[in-house]
Amino acid sequence: MVAKRFSYSTFLRGPSEVLPTLDNADVILERRDDENIILMRAERFEAGAAGLRIAARALATVARRDNALAEEVLAEELPWLTWLPDAERRECVRELLSQLLAGADTGELLPFARSLTSWRSTAVIWSDLQLARDLRGPFSGDGPEVSRPDGNT
DSSP states (O other): OOEEEEEHHHHHHOHHHHGGGGGTSEEEEEOSSSOOEEEOOHHHHHHHHHHHHHHHHHHHHHHHHOHHHHHHHHHHHOGGGGGSOHHHHHHHHHHHHHHHHHHHHHSOOHHHHHHHHHHHHHHHHHHSHHHHHHHTOOOOTTOOOOOOOOSOO
16 A cells, blocks of 8 residues: 655644545655654554454464474565574564564554564674674673762762
8 A cells, every 4th residue: 555645734734635645545644753643544454454463373373383484484574583593583483473463463563563673683683793602601790880879960
């Protein structure tokens, strides 16, 4: 689906200029000091949500029956999975699928997005062999002692 962009102020000044666009496209209202807002017809939203639920459940079923195949399918979309060690890759796939399934069922996809970002960051760390080695330890002590703040700030 195509999305058309309008400034939020254009929408506030004349919603009748913007709303007819919803017949053929979703609308992104761009705001300067806050996140953008998306307007769409309920039928398109519900169709997308239903499609996501079906796709998430289907992928979860594949993962239960053949975890290696689920990893392969996800690696097509998330090539950074190859940087994770085998055990971490399996944990990543399990967690992402669980979060995706829960999000598809509830409509709350932010936990999935956070997990995706977290795992991508972990994979990037693993891609730097020296950094990964340094972060595995061992670590000497707890680090330097830091004085207690005086409370006057």
